[in-house]
Amino acid sequence: MKIYRYTAMAAAMFAASAYAAPQVGVTIEAAKPGPVISKYVYGQFAEHLGTGIYGGLWVGPDSRIPNTRGWRNDVVGALKELRVPVVRWPGGCFADQYHWRDGIGPRSERPVRINTNWGGVDEDNAVGTHEFFELVEQLGTDAYVNGNLGSGSVQEMAEWVEYLTAGGKSSLAALRARNGHPAPFKVAFFGVGNEGWGCGGNMRVEQYADAYNRYVSFLHPAPGSNTQFIAAGGHDEDTSWTDYLSSKIQVGRFDGISFHYYTSPGADKNGKFGATGFDESRWIWTLSQTRRMEGFIANNVAKMDQHDKKKKLAFVVDEWGTWYEPEAGSPPGFLVQQNSLRDAMVAALNFNIFHAHADRVRMTSIAQMVNVLQAMIRTDGDKMVLTPTYHAFKMYVPFQDATSVPVKLENNPQYTLGEVSIPAVSASAARGKDGKLYLALVNTNPREGAEIAVAVDGAKASSASGTVLTAAAMDAHNTYAAPGVVAPAPYEAAASGGKLVLKLPAKSIVVVAVRE
Structure with missing residues (x-):
């Protein structure tokens, strides 16, 4: 069976999140190590x-x-x-x-x-x-x-x-x-x-x-x-x-x-x-503006690659x-x-x-x-x-200092409001210095949860454990009087029927170690 742990508040929000969107497929290509994440x-x-x-x-x-x-x-x-x-x-x-x-x-x-x-x-x-x-x-x-x-x-x-x-x-x-x-x-x-x-x-x-x-x-x-x-x-x-x-x-x-x-x-x-x-x-x-960083980096790196082919x-x-x-x-x-x-x-x-x-x-x-x-x-x-x-x-x-590994996203829906649209889910994976396989997921949609079907090339993903960060309001923040309004909660999931599915609450960040 699947196991999810949250604080009481996070659990309530999780239960209230809609999962009408189709499952997003995340494939971690663990056998293809990339550069080290400094x-x-x-x-x-x-x-x-x-x-x-x-x-x-x-x-x-x-x-x-x-x-x-x-x-x-x-x-x-x-x-x-x-x-x-x-x-x-x-x-x-x-x-x-x-x-x-x-x-x-x-x-x-x-x-x-x-x-x-x-x-x-x-x-x-x-x-x-x-x-x-x-x-x-x-x-x-x-x-x-x-x-x-x-x-x-x-x-x-x-x-x-x-x-x-x-x-x-x-x-x-x-x-x-x-x-x-x-x-x-x-x-x-x-x-x-x-x-x-x-x-x-x-x-x-x-x-x-x-x-x-x-x-x-x-x-x-x-x-x-x-x-x-x-x-x-x-x-x-x-x-x-x-x-x-x-x-x-x-x-x-x-x-x-x-x-x-x-x-x-x-x-x-x-x-x-x-x-x-x-x-x-x-x-x-705001999230669409911060995603511009991807293009800015790519365009500058392309210039560097013209003059510094050895990537010094x-x-x-x-x-x-x-x-x-x-x-x-x-x-x-x-x-x-x-x-x-x-x-x-x-x-x-x-x-x-x-x-x-x-x-x-x-x-x-x-x-x-x-x-x-x-x-x-x-x-x-x-x-x-x-x-x-x-x-x-x-x-x-x-x-x-983890070693990056490629991640493929399939069936990733767009989160849209008016004329602005961004991918609903962002993902990254790496092999940590401790040997564990880590997966980071961001659900940008503040109204709908997301289901993530996780696969690891060449292995079976049996479970995942880590933390989730979310809150009731988009502008939830911590104060001296209430310092725990936004705080990580434990997150765990186990595969069922040979399939590992992670359910992300609306407007959430999840970072887990995936057990192979």
Whole structure:
């Protein structure tokens, strides 16, 4: 018999879901392993923006909020559950106005600057290089440092790389030691500027390519650092940056091209594009907009393939996620927004797209980690709540460094509302590092459930177990008073008559290990 487990609320919704649509066939081609899904696909982004760092992550060592050397214990503990593989810092737009020497030495002696990009607030530089790498150490993650090309100099960037990585008798290594860290920092990735087409300098791609060639010629990580260098690429429909950079950058230290795309639902009939309180038209439009990521990646990868046939370069989606109107009453420029079930759906759809392009998409960074845009976590003083997006990330942890395997979908209906139509079901599969076969499914339809007939080539799928994420309302979200409105529930199914059928509730994400 089939077995399904849910919380009481989820069970009620499951029972109420209609399954009038025909079964969707999902065939996992387990004997055809593809590229590894890099763990870095699940990267995070922490910018000096609003309370994304100050208050949300950093409270200082003297705070009454429990912390370890200034970093909040509750937030760090929750993030560790996600096995965060890499954190991008200090920006974003902030990176191209950040001067690294402002953030070293005694905090009481650091200069105060104006954060002209984000709210015009004072930036006291309490979080600098050493504090960031303390966070990296606490999380057990890798560092993606973004250098200042826009308002900085070649010398400044080169000296930061030396300060970070040099050993021996280098004067900058000695300065780092006096500031409390004798050993070199491990810098896994270094970004040369950010959004050269916009806040990073309003450059033409030709200008940026020339600047990259010049800057990187003087960046010399210490031997053994293995730092990868990322060029700041394009955004949205524009493939010209990827095309030009992949053909014109000549220096040897060139490992990837970044790309940015934010999902927005567009304005409703009242001219609003809010994070909550939306109707189904804004639901489907948002999901249709996030699905554009598939075409954007494919088009950029096609350009890279023309110039980099050996696939040396990575396509790095280091800013992605939802962007709505700021939460009412929040400070201007802080980009505070609520996070609902819709955001978790956006995350899962993007994960499945990234997996399908694992040969090129080797790192991404969602914007952002705490309190800003599509955050994992929201805080207010000493309070903390996990968002639906946090739960989506945790459900997909088994896909980190898993080996992708092809998935064939048959009889997949369209979910349609008015003139907008998208596939009802999205799927991805991989062989985990633990040897298990994992399947991720997304049912985009908020009104109808879906039946999925699962087959594994060369084997019998006998059962599946994992978790399901859904809720009663499209804009269901967690609050400090009600933190469990959207939370994963156990999911199990067993084959009947030699056939494994998974029933997906409406508007749900299901991630399971399939037993062969």
